[in-house]
Amino acid sequence: MSTATENNIATHTLIENRWSPRAFSSESVSNEQMEALFEAARWAPSAMNEQPWRFIYATKEEKEAFDRLGSCLVEGNSWAKNAAALFISIAKTKYDFNGNLNKHAWHDVGLATGNLLLQATDLGLHIHLMGGFDAGKAQQMLGIPEGYEAVSMGAVGYVGDPESLPEVLKERELAPRKRKPLHELAFKGKWKQK
Numbered sequence: 578m579s580t581a582t583e584n585n586i587a588t589h590t591l592i593e594n595r596w597s598p599r600a601f602s603s604e605s606v607s608n609e610q611m612e613a614l615f616e617a618a619r620w621a622p623s624a625m626n627e628q629p630w631r632f633i634y635a636t637k638e639e640k641e642a643f644d645r646l647g648s649c650l651v652e653g654n655s656w657a658k659n660a661a662a663l664f665i666s667i668a669k670t671k672y673d674f675n676g677n678l679n680k681h682a683w684h685d686v687g688l689a690t691g692n693l694l695l696q697a698t699d700l701g702l703h704i705h706l707m708g709g710f711d712a713g714k715a716q717q718m719l720g721i722p723e724g725y726e727a728v729s730m731g732a733v734g735y736v737g738d739p740e741s742l743p744e745v746l747k748e749r750e751l752a753p754r755k756r757k758p759l760h761e762l763a764f765k766g767k768w769k770q771k
């Protein structure tokens with residue numbers, strides 16, 4: 578399974594245990610679980626406490642709404658339609674208080690989504706985020722108004738059997754997770770060239 582990391586420095590188990598599966602089991606997620614995810618998102622920090630995040634979601638049981646979300650995914654992300662729930666994150670692009678462009682809107686939607694991912698991990702759920710969707714179609718099909726932009730989609734559920742995946746996806750599912758080394762990412766005091 579893809580959970581293995583090459584951690585030399587210990588981090589919180591919620592961070593260590595989070596990863597993005599493509600194989601999901603047929604087990605459902607409840608509305609209470611979904612609400613807990615968005616509650617975690619709600620408490621994220623944001624510029625001017627604007628809280629520019631919005632979410633639209635559906636569990637598999639809400640077939641029409643689930644299929645509507647699923648229809649926005651690109652072909653390559655079709656595996657996500659086997660997840661127990663789908664959601665889309667949306668950014669409000671202008672500040673409520675003065676109507677100016679909120680340059681941090683997508684950043685803050687990302688922060689809220691990060692909270693959501695860790696809450697999911699705590700509930701034993703996994704989420705796979707996806708940028709591979711048709712934003713224009715989502716805007717239209719989901720009734721997202723002007724001034725709001727679709728940011729990413731997420732597939733939510735319990736981890737399934739990698740054997741259920743087509744060969745190419747199975748390989749990716751079982752491949753070791755990789756990250757750039759820390760020294761290429763975090764510099765003490767000043768930017769450092771390699």
Ligand SMILES: Cc1cc2nc3c(=O)[nH]c(=O)nc-3n(C[C@H](O)[C@H](O)[C@H](O)COP(=O)(O)O)c2cc1C
Binds near residue numbers: 729
């Ligand atoms: C904004 C965003 C967009 C992504 N888009 C896709 C996507 O369209 N399809 C996909 O299979 N994975 C997608 N991913 C998942 C990443 O590939 C994955 O998070 C990355 O490889 C690290 O793996 P891990 O989440 O298991 O640590 C996306 C992740 C993010 C955060």
